[in-house]
Amino acid sequence: MEEKYIICEDSLEGIFTAIYDAYALREGHEHLHVQVGETDNYRLFATYLHSRPDSGKTEKVVRTLKERLGEHVYGSICRAASSDGADKGDAVYHTVVDGITGGHGERTMDNLRNPYVARAFALARRTANEVHHELEFIRFQELKQGVLYSRIGPENNVMPFVMPHFADRLSPEDFMIHDENRGLFGVHPARGEWYLVSGVEQGTAGLQEAIQYSDQEMEYQELFTIFHKTIAIRERHNRRLQQQMLPLRFQDYMVEFLQK
């Protein structure tokens, strides 16, 4: 039988809508695939369908996933769908199929013998690892107005997972996290609900220049840089190890590695 590809937007909503559309075809899942974003190499004997993100369909899929597979599996699926894996659409879709058809419920992600599940599991882990790193390595800088501002450049879309952590931890603070790779902002007004702002790439060109730090900011950056340097034991120096634990792509955003 002919392979069919459902092409969808690269977002949770896009992928969940595509899963809804795939089920709606009622043709069995074996020859159906979900593809995130346009592909460069179209296959000759395959059909391509396009799916538009739809909040109603998304809601239904989310509800079904939570009911049939549980919150935990739902979380893994969201993380896999937020990863940078090019094949994540298909991995997530067929994981859902395996979990629901097989009635695996909360144990869906345990069926690592299924290659799609194994892949979704690996992708979810990739996102989770980067989320964990960002919780640790994000550096806020205090602006003139008292707002805490942070730039990040993650490989996976970590923002939806990072924001709740800081919203709780820094609840009395105004803060903003800026994902430079996606033109995405996570915004938290003091004691308020956080939200995401996307699609503002055009407006951010002059952002770096426009930023003005508070009077104290440089002093604390310097203090921490000194602390960071002092706390290392000379007899145990091991730069390679440091880089393994803290990859350079994070160091580019961290104050203690910027000052010399």
Place this chain on the structure above:
Amino acid sequence: MEVKIAPQMSLMDKLKILADAAKYDVSCSSSGSSRKNDGTGIGNTVAAGLCHSFGADGRCISLLKILFTNECIYDCRYCINRRSNDVPRASFTPDEVCNLTMEFYRRNYIEGLFLSSGILYSPDYTMELICEAVHKLRTVHRFQGYIHVKAIPGADPLLIQRAGYLADRMSVNLEMATAEGLREMAPNKHRKTILKPMRQIQNGIEENKNELTLYKHAPHFCEAGQSTQMVVGALPESDYQVMSVAESLYEKFSLKRVYYSAFVNVNEDKQLPAITAGPPLLREHRLYQADWLLRFYGFKVDELLTKERPNFNMAIDPKADWAVRHLEVFPVEINRADYRLLLRVPGIGVKSARRIITARRFGSLTFDDLKKMGVVLKRALYFITCSGRMMYPTKLDETYIVQNLTYQNQMGKGERLPFLMDGTPYRQMSLFDEGQMLDDTGNFVNVCSSKTTGDSRITDNSVITRDSRITDNSVITGDSRITGNSVITGDSRITGNSMITGDSKTEGVLYTA
């Protein structure tokens, strides 16, 4: 009484001195507490802890680790701050400690505060200062992040109790594995005075648990438990002694963590081992590995070491070492073995063992499946079968397996020895995929064609060949063979039926048979 503070000293200078003085305390963990923000100030805690940076030594930086003061009335021989040293002294004020913590925390530099101190005037006086700073941080600044404070041995139990209600974790350092060792190294400290606050904190935690089941809103007492640390390599204590002490601390004092600190001779004390070649990091690493086996893998110290075999094998890790000495247990059938047995297989960690147990309910597992679950097959393959078959035809033979495992080490493909440890191996996670923590670039040292320096111990049937250099206080025991152009120098001791052949040079070596 007046505190001797140089009034003109800048915050920057104080931080330099008091962070420098605190850096030898290994613990930097911020795990064990899980607390949401209550809306009155900043901060929360995460059960697994978070590392916010890594220093030039590769150790995790999680907490603002500082001494309140490095003034000290005691004279511990291993300590840079001892009374008899002429080093710059400084003291923070409680406000300075609070401001640094708050401003670092807001910027996500740190997970909280680790406050220790030299003994200023008296243990009571010092403990009171610590309490004051932490109390201010919790009440005036409403700080809800992680706080670890030292309990100063000899301080009034009431002060220690007060600190316990403010801190997430407390620690009292045991310092040395043996009471005699402590007497020798820290003439002002006594094993008894150290164990007393340790017991008090243990009881406090216990009582608090009962309180909390009765009254949900009772204040927490050291929610993240207590820890301690021992210096290793300053005295000739054996790994067996060190691990036995650790085991009893876990069992009898309910400690959360025991940390091991490779001795650094900061005072260049002539009577203590010189560590020109660096601290005994490989030994320290083996101790952490063994500690991990005690806490998560169901091992007992007596399974790993004995009076006759008192030190760890430097060539292979303690778990592999146990496995090759217990080949009667292997091979283990992956599709049937229980969790405890799976954990005994080299190359299978806590996480992968759990994954195996859950995944095999869906059907029999193959070697390919195991790989996906994070099992390190090149280590495990000697010890397991999948549906009755081994991965390759291999011999269940001790020498053969050891050779292969150490050969992997030589090729940089086997065990990775990261030498990091802020006490928390690798990262602050309580469970890990064995052998998967680092990329293929881990620093490793092995006994073949290597330089073994510092206070290394080479024990039991080690084979040292070709151009190896062994220096400084190394202890070589057992039926070791040393061949090729090896150079052995320093105060090394070579015992047992060791053979040294080839053009090996030995200088200043003490032989005992």
